[in-house]
Amino acid sequence: MFACSRLDLNPQLGEHANGPVLLGRSREIEAIDRLLLDARSGQGRSLLLSGEPGIGKTALLGVARERAGAALVIEDVGIEAEANLPFAALGTITRPLLPHLRALPERQASAVEVALAIGPGAPPPADRLAVCAGVLGLLRAAAADGPLLVLIDDAHWLDTPSAECLGYAARRLGGSRVALLAATRTGIPIPPLDGRLSDERHVTGLGNQDARALLAATAGELAPTTTTTLLDAAAGNPLALLELPSLLSDEQRAGIVPFEPAPAPGGALWDAFERQVAGLGAEAGQAMLVAAASLDRALGPVVAACRDLDIDLAALEHAEASGLLALGDDRLGFSHPLLRAVVYEGATGSDRRRAHAALAPHADADAAAWHLAAASLGPDAAVADSLEAAGHRAAARGAHSAAADAHERAARLSDDDGARSRRLFAAGLAAAMGGAYARGAALLEPVAEIDDPTMRAGIRHLLGMVTLTGGIRGAIENHDLLTEEAERTAQLDPAMAAALHADAGVTACVGGDCRRALAAAERAIEILPRDAPPAARCQAHSMLGMGLALAGRAAEARPALDEAGRLLAGVEPLSPAAQSIAFALHARVCTGQEPLLCEEVAGLADAARDAGTDGLLPYYQLVAADGAYRLGDWASAAAAADEAVAIADDTSQRGPLSIALVVRARVHAARGEETEARAAVERGIALAEPPGYGSTPIWGHAALGFLELGLGHTDAAIEQLEEAQRLAEAAGLEDPVIVPWVSDLAEALVQAGEPVRAHEVSEQLAARAERSGAPLALALAARCRGLTANGEFEQPFTAALELHERCASPFERARTLLSFGSRLHRARRRVEARERLREALATFDELGAAPWTRHARAELRAAGGIRRAAPSDPDELTAQELRVALAVGRGASNREVAAELFLSPKTIEFHLGRVYRKLGIHSRSELAVLVTAGSVGRSV
Numbered sequence: 001m002f003a004c005s006r007l008d009l010n011p012q013l014g015e016h017a018n019g020p021v022l023l024g025r026s027r028e029i030e031a032i033d034r035l036l037l038d039a040r041s042g043q044g045r046s047l048l049l050s051g052e053p054g055i056g057k058t059a060l061l062g063v064a065r066e067r068a069g070a071a072l073v074i075e076d077v078g079i080e081a082e083a084n085l086p087f088a089a090l091g092t093i094t095r096p097l098l099p100h101l102r103a104l105p106e107r108q109a110s111a112v113e114v115a116l117a118i119g120p121g122a123p124p125p126a127d128r129l130a131v132c133a134g135v136l137g138l139l140r141a142a143a144a145d146g147p148l149l150v151l152i153d154d155a156h157w158l159d160t161p162s163a164e165c166l167g168y169a170a171r172r173l174g175g176s177r178v179a180l181l182a183a184t185r186t187g188i189p190i191p192p193l194d195g196r197l198s199d200e201r202h203v204t205g206l207g208n209q210d211a212r213a214l215l216a217a218t219a220g221e222l223a224p225t226t227t228t229t230l231l232d233a234a235a236g237n238p239l240a241l242l243e244l245p246s247l248l249s250d251e252q253r254a255g256i257v258p259f260e261p262a263p264a265p266g267g268a269l270w271d272a273f274e275r276q277v278a279g280l281g282a283e284a285g286q287a288m289l290v291a292a293a294s295l296d297r298a299l300g301p302v303v304a305a306c307r308d309l310d311i312d313l314a315a316l317e318h319a320e321a322s323g324l325l326a327l328g329d330d331r332l333g334f335s336h337p338l339l340r341a342v343v344y345e346g347a348t349g350s351d352r353r354r355a356h357a358a359l360a361p362h363a364d365a366d367a368a369a370w371h372l373a374a375a376s377l378g379p380d381a382a383v384a385d386s387l388e389a390a391g392h393r394a395a396a397r398g399a400h401s402a403a404a405d406a407h408e409r410a411a412r413l414s415d416d417d418g419a420r421s422r423r424l425f426a427a428g429l430a431a432a433m434g435g436a437y438a439r440g441a442a443l444l445e446p447v448a449e450i451d452d453p454t455m456r457a458g459i460r461h462l463l464g465m466v467t468l469t470g471g472i473r474g475a476i477e478n479h480d481l482l483t484e485e486a487e488r489t490a491q492l493d494p495a496m497a498a499a500l501h502a503d504a505g506v507t508a509c510v511g512g513d514c515r516r517a518l519a520a521a522e523r524a525i526e527i528l529p530r531d532a533p534p535a536a537r538c539q540a541h542s543m544l545g546m547g548l549a550l551a552g553r554a555a556e557a558r559p560a561l562d563e564a565g566r567l568l569a570g571v572e573p574l575s576p577a578a579q580s581i582a583f584a585l586h587a588r589v590c591t592g593q594e595p596l597l598c599e600e601v602a603g604l605a606d607a608a609r610d611a612g613t614d615g616l617l618p619y620y621q622l623v624a625a626d627g628a629y630r631l632g633d634w635a636s637a638a639a640a641a642d643e644a645v646a647i648a649d650d651t652s653q654r655g656p657l658s659i660a661l662v663v664r665a666r667v668h669a670a671r672g673e674e675t676e677a678r679a680a681v682e683r684g685i686a687l688a689e690p691p692g693y694g695s696t697p698i699w700g701h702a703a704l705g706f707l708e709l710g711l712g713h714t715d716a717a718i719e720q721l722e723e724a725q726r727l728a729e730a731a732g733l734e735d736p737v738i739v740p741w742v743s744d745l746a747e748a749l750v751q752a753g754e755p756v757r758a759h760e761v762s763e764q765l766a767a768r769a770e771r772s773g774a775p776l777a778l779a780l781a782a783r784c785r786g787l788t789a790n791g792e793f794e795q796p797f798t799a800a801l802e803l804h805e806r807c808a809s810p811f812e813r814a815r816t817l818l819s820f821g822s823r824l825h826r827a828r829r830r831v832e833a834r835e836r837l838r839e840a841l842a843t844f845d846e847l848g849a850a851p852w853t854r855h856a857r858a859e860l861r862a863a864g865g866i867r868r869a870a871p872s873d874p875d876e877l878t879a880q881e882l883r884v885a886l887a888v889g890r891g892a893s894n895r896e897v898a899a900e901l902f903l904s905p906k907t908i909e910f911h912l913g914r915v916y917r918k919l920g921i922h923s924r925s926e927l928a929v930l931v932t933a934g935s936v937g938r939s940v
Contacts, residue, residue, distance in 0.1 A: 025059075028060050029063055044177055046179070055204070055205060058153050072142060074096055082296055087116055087397070128609075215227060279322075286309070294332075299332045300330065304362040308361075356375040369389070373387050391407040395433070408423070428462060432576070438472060465576055509583070510655060511692055515551075542580075543580070561591060583619055588627075617644070632809075641663050659684070670706075670847070671848050736769055746784040765781045780800075780812065793823050801816060857876075884901070894908045
């Protein structure tokens, strides 16, 4: 870091054991001390300081540096000119950490090398998530031997890819010895960091007493009137209080000549910097302008540009001697970020263009393109071409926001309407691929009505999907717009029209209108040319499969989905088409093809990660989560859903976020995580309402009904499931599997003692299952017939179990066993009942289906299959519960047990609660008595 301590640090009021104390900053310093203490104790986290320029944020970073003790300190300052250079800040921050690259997984290390352009040869596209994970890994590795403090000043000028990586790391510092402290200017948002840091403190101006004390300590003797004028002008801004007195003449100090203050602290500070620069002379001012125009902190290009402009290099040394510049062997820096802005913005436009033109020949290709753009007067085709190329290179590195910036600037420099539209389309696509859907829509809207019909169709197509995913425009409105554009394009380009109709089907699905979805898919197939590109054919066939499946025609859907699967290999996995195809392939859960579905979306997700294309991952991962849940891999399902939610949340993708939340809610519900399930559904439905995502509430109410059923809240379950039924019927959803509410409602009605209604629902399910032909649908229908049968029930349950053998649905099979066992028990066939119930219990226990485990265990106990355990007779403890019980009984804390068993403290708390219930005890002391007596862990 290059900084002048005279400008960075306010004077000390006194000394503290941990370092300097600043006037009026006790609350902020307490927060910094807690941050450092937490890092030293392995509870790493982050803190953001925000405030106006000169308010003392940099000084507080200096306090943190002084109090860091033996901690390794890494520092960086965001620079406005570098905001368009992908990973510029990350290069500075990670430079001291690069020796730890070998400690990272190969994929992460390679991604970091590609992002920082330090690997040999032409790099492949960077995996942005791997870059983020790699940066986090570097921080953790560096902190393995001692605390690490990362200081970032003027974070609002960080380039977006670097800020995204730091935001990712900041949310995941727990359990490490890393502290991250950043400072940002109020009023300039940092989307990748906003809300990502653990804590934020707004730094305000000093109170009058502290401001007066600071002025008295630093300004020397001043007349009372001058002091009052300075205090009024500074308005508590510490940097203004430090700098303004240095500009006073002796007469002004004495109060003889009045001092005219600026109207605002920023104005006074700006004036102070301008006067300091002017005092260096014209040539030094020109040299500082070249330095301010530089897009990185490399000294070489600045020196070379000064030579080309006939600026004496002594001017740079003069600025260094004045304390305004800091020069290193190969780097330079300004004493304060605001000074750089004052120098650059204070120059005339012609002088700025002259500086950029001089820097361009000495910069790398990307920086040169931006310098040439800044030096241009009006459109320039050659410069636009070079900037467009820079945009493509940024996209290849996974820096989609930087790519969007480059393409947008290239469009502004284009004098040809076609080139301008093409570049705005590229900018909108890059923004969307990076998850910036609102920006993508804003870039596409101005060219959505261009005359070229083919380009217009492509732009409106992308615009429709961008506004759908971002929740910017209503789902059904998007369906109508895409349908209109498809019909307008049908004669000119039937392949494109077919793709438009297919995506109109996607929007109808999201909007909760299955009838429109099928109609759109059928129209896509009708006009699809035989020689259409694989992507268009795959879109049309996958959407036809989805439309047929939702209509309850799974047997007809399967060939269409299989044809789409065959064509998938010819689809560019990073294209918007792949996102729509993955959405439609979700219909494989209706046809019992979940393993194939998981394989297909895993391939698409891997390609997206390799390219750092976050915009596609949420769709892929929410589909993967639902597939894994149905296959009984609930850990993978939860992880995939969590990733989908996190990325969609970070990138404001309201569409996939709302669906991912309700998919995650079903996993929570199955595990009995009531609070988490309710919160996920509530948020998912709230997100879905404004843009009319009509499918989300069907999923949400079905998930809540399933939760209530598992918890034994029968009336509440019926209420939620009947709402799902009402919404499904309005949507035209006939498939009984993709949103499994029908079988749950039949079971809830049986438990509520409403056999007539239960029988009606069961018959409805049976009719749909017969029409579907899917093994799982038929198995669920057979189970419900067994549940609602007045007399002979064994045959339906037996048939259901035989059907379960044809589909991978362990949880639903266990539910059938539980229902079968319960009916056998009530028929006084207890031996046969216990056999079914034990098998169900084993599956529920293995899956972690806590509510259903309780149901099965209670039923088995009632059937005489489990002896009631005495308080000291823990025959029901699982192996994991036994390990927890023994460790806690020996006196270990939950955190210590978590570390020993590689679990979270929350998981230990959950297991401990189950131990208490099974042993009939209520405290750790009672458990300690049992463990000491040898009663826990002894077979009975």
